[in-house]
Amino acid sequence: MNMFLTKYTQYLRLRRFGTLIILILFTGLSLRANAVTVLLYHHISDTTPRITSTTPGEFAQHLQMIEDNGFEVWPLSKVVRYLQQGTTLPSRVTVITFDDAYDSILTTATPMLEKRGWPFTVFVNSAAVDEQHRHIMSWQELNSLQDKGGELANHSHHHSHMATRLEGETEEQWQQRMHDQILITKDKLKQHTNSELPLFAYPYGEFDQPLQAIISELGYVGFGQQSGALSSALDFTALPRFPAAGVYANPKTLRTKLKSLPMPIKSVEVLVGEDQSGLTSYAVKKPSIRITLEPGDWRLSELACYVSNQGTGDITNIDTNNNSFVVTAKKEIITGRSRYNCTMPSQEGGRYHWYSHAWLRFNAQGELPTD
Incomplete structure (x- = not known):
């Protein structure tokens, strides 16, 4: 395992009531200074x-x-x-x-x-x-x-x-x-x-x-x-x-x-949507993730999340004390490649924090994309 992978990111896989939850933890480094x-x-x-x-x-x-x-x-x-x-x-x-x-x-x-x-x-x-x-x-x-x-x-x-x-x-x-x-x-x-x-x-x-x-x-x-x-x-x-x-x-x-700018993320918890390989089965129609931000005065009220080919997604369970929220598609996501893109205005005018979560979903035949 590479030094930088163990240093910056940990993967914890937990099972709750038979559902796999993948929790991605990020360190609280300076996001603004190292944005590119x-x-x-x-x-x-x-x-x-x-x-x-x-x-x-x-x-x-x-x-x-x-x-x-x-x-x-x-x-x-x-x-x-x-x-x-x-x-x-x-x-x-x-x-x-x-x-x-x-x-x-x-x-x-x-x-x-x-x-x-x-x-x-x-x-x-x-x-x-x-x-x-x-x-x-x-x-x-x-x-x-x-x-x-x-x-x-x-x-x-x-x-x-x-x-x-x-x-x-x-x-x-x-x-x-x-x-x-x-x-x-x-x-x-x-x-x-x-x-x-x-x-x-x-x-x-x-x-x-x-x-x-x-x-x-x-x-x-x-x-x-x-x-x-x-x-x-x-x-x-x-x-x-x-x-x-x-x-x-x-x-x-x-x-x-x-x-x-990078979204000031502390953790991303996949509530519904991925198996142990990080792929999404056809049975999962509306994946759901919980995003928790680092402590700070973030503009959660101006947060927006978008789903590929759908427009805006549902943002629920907003917890201003813990700086967390849940994102779910409003409609069934497509098979193959799709994204949840979340943005939030920064304190620096004209710039937005941005996070994208990639999904790779099997089709009804249990196959991944071929094009």
Whole structure:
């Protein structure tokens, strides 16, 4: 188990009346001082699928917005190092990341970033590079990014749904397959680019607790696709990033996310919704979590929580003495990936505390997503 995982996060699994409750405890570190946002991109193009694309015009607006709002752009590896060490960061730092090694990162995004002298990180799925998939950079092109401010990191070999077990696959076989998916790309990055950054991005942002344990065992810091600001108090096997493509490319809404601060969370208790692996069965239609904040004068009356594809969720059991509340979906959540996003205005005008809880729910056939 990695030092930072045991230092910053503990998992306690308790059974009450036959119901599994997962309690995530966070340390009371300075959230404001060590707040940083990470932006997630894929294609920078107006000819690729919209859901994973940010147009060059939108990307230019994003970069200008970062500058206009006084943010420093740091390499992801530097941010992680500061957070692991508990070193104070400036109050406005952001990181630019790309998944999947698309060629538009080289041809379109890199010149725009290089002009500003801003670093960035590309998470590479190595099979697509080896097989020379369309719109994917070659190893030579990826290697060239390192002279232009780019970092290269691990996104698995095949970009598969890693939390999914194959039919007839034992847990031991799955664990070995996951090790292979990560270590193959680790070796290829070392071989072709000499990059050895211990940073990993989950394909599709999907993970469960056994996969997080593997990430920790192999010495990686893991990143998902749930939103929120980074802080030293979070779980370093499942750090958040803000997607900035498709509907999330709107500069007006992205500005609020860019300026977000970590929610001052003391604990998150899953009342209904997850099994021992951290997955959600089809039988669970409306998951429920209790969030407890660190002691402080927080603006609970202005708290808002949103459910993927639904709008606002129900906020109940607000306890102002203990700074706690319960969040539940109003309607059945979708199968596959969904999120509860909670925000609360900070004392610093124009900035919001943000927390996102990711759900990965089985469908009626007992299967996880395949797209």
